[in-house]
Amino acid sequence: PLERKWVQVSLGMCALFVSIIMLDALFHGVNAPSNVETIDSRKIHLSEEFGEDNLGVQVAENGEITVRLVAGRYAFFPKEITIPAETKITFRWVSMDVLHGVHMPMTNMSTMIVPGYVSQVESSFPRPGEYPMLCNEYCGLGHDHMWSKVSVI
Template sequence: MTTTPTFEIDPYEKTWMRLSLALLVIFIVLVGVAGYALGFQVPAPEARVDPRTVATDPNSPWSNPGLRELAPGKYEAYVLAQIWLFNPREITVPAGSTVTFYVTSKDVQHGFKIQDTNINMQVLPGYVSKLTVTFDKPGEYNFICTEYCGTGHAAMFGKIIVEP
């Protein structure tokens, strides 16, 4: 005669399992609220481009990278990352401006980080990374490459000048 073991969960363990499940649900709801209601954004590929021709195609905005004014206080910045260089190296905007960055790479993986901010995105060949930022405080904001891209990696930097 075989007996089947009985499986019982102690009430103390049930309480902890319920508490864990409740905390997990609260965490998921808070992440959803932060993502949608508060407008937090994670940089994601905006589009695809051909990395072999992105800098030379006359129809590509990266054939002449830089800042474009869409309306007063609203700009688009097209930044091309290539081995050991950001093009353009310097961007100047007035304080209070909203800038949408479109960053791509024509060769290897790079990073685009504006120092002393939480603005950081991965830049991959063939993909366009997009992020919108409002610069309220005048000053200089350095940007750097955060992915090792070879021996000249340390020279891969630039700056954003926010004028009063």
């Protein structure tokens, strides 16, 4: 009888956790990453989208802002970007070598940058200021120095 009680308790906890995940997905829009766009890491600097001429902040004709960044040992390229506050911005990252991550403290920005895939995150920054963009996946001896500067104006 005591065992049965604990089985019931653990099944109840499982049901609770699954329902929290379901509620977050349905009502808060929290979903597992579903963007599985692929890219050949070796061709990033030759590619149309992630070529050297096309990195950084781009404003489309309809005003939508896209920021394309390449992560590589040990920097994000370009190393400095300037973006407007209170504006929806689409960030697209790729890695040219190994697994990196990106994290901007005090914002909702945090994602992995897996070689071979495009990581896309939409965000907007309510307050102007300077934000560091840090690598948060260990990527080698220079990992601690891998960061770049985002100016929000």
